[in-house]
Amino acid sequence: MSAPVPSSPPSDRVPLSRDRVLASAVAVADAQGLSGLTIRSLAGDLGVKPMSVYHHVANKEEILDGIVDAVFGEMEVPSDQGEWRAEMTRRARSARAALRRHPWAIGLMESRTNPGPATLRHHDASIGMLRAGGFSVxxxxxxxxxxDSYVYGFALQETGLPFEGADTAAEVAGTMLEQFATGQYPHLVELAEQHVMRPGYDFGDEFGFGLELILDGLAAARQ
Amino acid sequence: MSAPVPSSPPSDRVPLSRDRVLASAVAVADAQGLSGLTIRSLAGDLGVKPMSVYHHVANKEEILDGIVDAVFGEMEVPSDQGEWRAEMTRRARSARAALRRHPWAIGLMESRTNPGPATLRHHDASIGMLRAGGFSVxxxxxxxxxxDSYVYGFALQETGLPFEGADTAAEVAGTMLEQFATGQYPHLVELAEQHVMRPGYDFGDEFGFGLELILDGLAAARQ
DNA sequence: TAGCACCCCCGTACTTTGTACGGTACGGTC
DNA sequence: GACCGTACCGTACAAAGTACGGGGGTGCTA
Structure with missing residues (x-):
C-alpha cells in the first residue's frame, strides 16, 4: 500500500483532462463505492495531487454530474431505423446492464438535475425512435x-438487494431470521421458502417478465 | 438565526429517544435535503448537543436505515380482505406519495440493504394480499x-426532474436551451414544445397511465 | 435522610473531506 | 532574455463523524 495504483496503466505523459478525471472517478466509484470516491482517492488513482483535479472540474458536484452522464453514455442509443419493440428491448436491457455495472449511479440520479450531453442524446434518440415507430407525441x-421508470426502479431494487449471490445470503438470513422466526412475516417466509430461496432463483430474471408485459401493453395502446 | 429552531414544539421535558431522533432526522432531511442532515444539524433540531444523539443510535448509518424505514412506514399497508386491484392501486399511490414527500428516500434505498420492520411488514402484507387475490407464488x-420497480423508478424520475413547477422551469430552460438551440436534440424539442411545455402538463399525471397498463397486464396474467 | 448507582447528556478533540489561496515549473512569444 | 499562460502542487482551514471521559440529576437502598 505504498505507491498509489492507478486504474489506468502508468502511461505517465498523458497530461490529465476532464475526461481522464471522469473516467477515473467512475473506476474509483465502481471499486470503492460512492463513499470511497473522494477528491484524494481520485487524485491518488490519477497519480496526481488532490488540488490538481480542480484545474479540470469546478468542484465535486461537477464530477458527480459527469459520471452520471458517463453511465448514460454506456447505454445503447436506439435507432429510428429499427423496429420499435426490438429497439426498446435493446435499450432497456443495455440500460439495466449499465446500471448494474455502476450501481452508485442510481442513487446519484435523484439529486442530479443537470442532464449531460450523453443523457440528452440518449433521450432524444429514444423519442425519435418511438415517433418513427408510429407512436403519437x-x-x-x-x-x-x-x-424508464421500470428500468430504473428495477435496477434500484436489484442493487438494494440484501444479497449478491448465494454466498452472502446466509449471513443476511442470520440477521433477519430472528425477526422472521417470530412469525411476524408469514407471507415473506412463504415466498422465500417456496420461491426465492430455491436454487436457481435469480431476481434478475424477473426483469424480462415485466419488460414484456409493459411492451405488450404499449403495443396494444399504439393501435 | 440565534437560537436553534426545533421542528417539534419546545416541549422540553421529553427526554429524547430513538424515535424522536428519527422523526427529527426525517424533518431535517425534508427541509434541508439529505446533505443538510448532519449530526450537528440534527442535534440542533432536537435542542441537544451533537454527542447526545449517539446515546440513542449507534451511528449515522443507523439513522439513515431508520429514516428509510420510517418512509416505508408512511405507506398504506394493503389488506388481504380487499380486492387485489384496488389494493394494489392504493398501495402504489400511497407509496408514490410518500416518496414525493421524502424525495431523499429514493437515493438512500440504493445503499441501504438493511430492511427495517416497517419495510418488512409492508412487503409481507403485500404478498399476503396478492396470494389472497389468487396470485400464485x-x-x-x-x-x-x-x-415496485415502476413506483420507485417513477418517483426517481419525478424527483430528478429539472424543474418543480413552472416557476423554476425558465431558469433551467436557460441552462439547457443553449444546447437545444444547436439543433442536436430535435425530438426532445418536439416533445417539449408539443407536449411537456404546454400549460397543464404535469409529469405526475403520467403515473396513472403506466400503473393501469401494468395492472391490466397482471390481471391478464393471473388467469 | 445519606449514600450510591445509573441513565442521559455534554465538552473536548481527533480524523477525514472539500476546497480556497498562493505558489512554482515549463513551454512558447516578442 | 523578459513576459506570460497552462498545469500542477503545498499549505491550510472549515465542516462533519465520532471516540473518550466526564458530570449532573433521579430514584433506590439502608
Missing amino acids: VLTAHALALV | VLTAHALALV
Whole structure:
C-alpha cells in the first residue's frame, strides 16, 4: 500500500483532462463505492495531487454530474431505423446492464438535475425512435416514462438487494431470521421458502417478465 | 438565526429517544435535503448537543436505515380482505406519495440493504394480499417486482426532474436551451414544445397511465 | 435522610473531506 | 532574455463523524 495504483496503466505523459478525471472517478466509484470516491482517492488513482483535479472540474458536484452522464453514455442509443419493440428491448436491457455495472449511479440520479450531453442524446434518440415507430407525441411521453421508470426502479431494487449471490445470503438470513422466526412475516417466509430461496432463483430474471408485459401493453395502446 | 429552531414544539421535558431522533432526522432531511442532515444539524433540531444523539443510535448509518424505514412506514399497508386491484392501486399511490414527500428516500434505498420492520411488514402484507387475490407464488413475485420497480423508478424520475413547477422551469430552460438551440436534440424539442411545455402538463399525471397498463397486464396474467 | 448507582447528556478533540489561496515549473512569444 | 499562460502542487482551514471521559440529576437502598 505504498505507491498509489492507478486504474489506468502508468502511461505517465498523458497530461490529465476532464475526461481522464471522469473516467477515473467512475473506476474509483465502481471499486470503492460512492463513499470511497473522494477528491484524494481520485487524485491518488490519477497519480496526481488532490488540488490538481480542480484545474479540470469546478468542484465535486461537477464530477458527480459527469459520471452520471458517463453511465448514460454506456447505454445503447436506439435507432429510428429499427423496429420499435426490438429497439426498446435493446435499450432497456443495455440500460439495466449499465446500471448494474455502476450501481452508485442510481442513487446519484435523484439529486442530479443537470442532464449531460450523453443523457440528452440518449433521450432524444429514444423519442425519435418511438415517433418513427408510429407512436403519437403523447403516447411517446407515456411510453418513455413507463419504461424508464421500470428500468430504473428495477435496477434500484436489484442493487438494494440484501444479497449478491448465494454466498452472502446466509449471513443476511442470520440477521433477519430472528425477526422472521417470530412469525411476524408469514407471507415473506412463504415466498422465500417456496420461491426465492430455491436454487436457481435469480431476481434478475424477473426483469424480462415485466419488460414484456409493459411492451405488450404499449403495443396494444399504439393501435 | 440565534437560537436553534426545533421542528417539534419546545416541549422540553421529553427526554429524547430513538424515535424522536428519527422523526427529527426525517424533518431535517425534508427541509434541508439529505446533505443538510448532519449530526450537528440534527442535534440542533432536537435542542441537544451533537454527542447526545449517539446515546440513542449507534451511528449515522443507523439513522439513515431508520429514516428509510420510517418512509416505508408512511405507506398504506394493503389488506388481504380487499380486492387485489384496488389494493394494489392504493398501495402504489400511497407509496408514490410518500416518496414525493421524502424525495431523499429514493437515493438512500440504493445503499441501504438493511430492511427495517416497517419495510418488512409492508412487503409481507403485500404478498399476503396478492396470494389472497389468487396470485400464485411465482406470479406474486413477478407482480411485486414489477409494480415496485415502476413506483420507485417513477418517483426517481419525478424527483430528478429539472424543474418543480413552472416557476423554476425558465431558469433551467436557460441552462439547457443553449444546447437545444444547436439543433442536436430535435425530438426532445418536439416533445417539449408539443407536449411537456404546454400549460397543464404535469409529469405526475403520467403515473396513472403506466400503473393501469401494468395492472391490466397482471390481471391478464393471473388467469 | 445519606449514600450510591445509573441513565442521559455534554465538552473536548481527533480524523477525514472539500476546497480556497498562493505558489512554482515549463513551454512558447516578442 | 523578459513576459506570460497552462498545469500542477503545498499549505491550510472549515465542516462533519465520532471516540473518550466526564458530570449532573433521579430514584433506590439502608
